[in-house]
Amino acid sequence: MNTWAPLWVDALTAVLVVVGALAALIGSFGVLRLKSFFQRVHAPTLGATLGTWGFTLATAVQVSFERGQLYLHALLIAVFIALTVPVTTVLLMRAAVFRGRTRGEEIPVPSTDEPPRE
């Protein structure tokens, strides 16, 4: 296997990898740092989505240029994460709202013109 790639491909891969790793770090830092659960739940969505897209695009670019043929299998992971992370987030938020209301806490309803029907 030819493991040589031009320098600009290495530079592009490095930029994508660093951006993805920094996004994952910021997402995890937000999970630890933010105050309430409903603020915390938004942070890892950013980290997972941007981080996974960065790493999988880096993999696709690097391996495609090294082998000389298009390699897109890694993008399957990015598409899967982009589909499943919102599902998990919404389920977890619903569970948190349910448990908070069961415990008797004041969970604020979203401010719309019409009050939500219970």
Place this chain on the structure above:
Amino acid sequence: MSSLLSWALAFALGCLALAMMLALARMIVGPRAEDRVLAFDCLYQNTMLVILALGLIYRSSSYFEAALLIALFGFVGSTAMSKFLLRGEIIE
């Protein structure tokens, strides 16, 4: 692989290790069960990114299938735990 890319991959691995430690701290501290599930979610996503980075370092395509399996089982696990927190049971 040029030294630029190897330095970038080392930096990315360091960032991901720090991110995993932050998520683990929230998993230990987290006052309620939903915080712990959220921290677990964050932790397995960081693990998947570490395995993708290792696949770039060692040039083996087996790592990508491993990352795909981790993403799949992590999604199933956190969905099941959210459902358990919501209903008290998983399969009704």
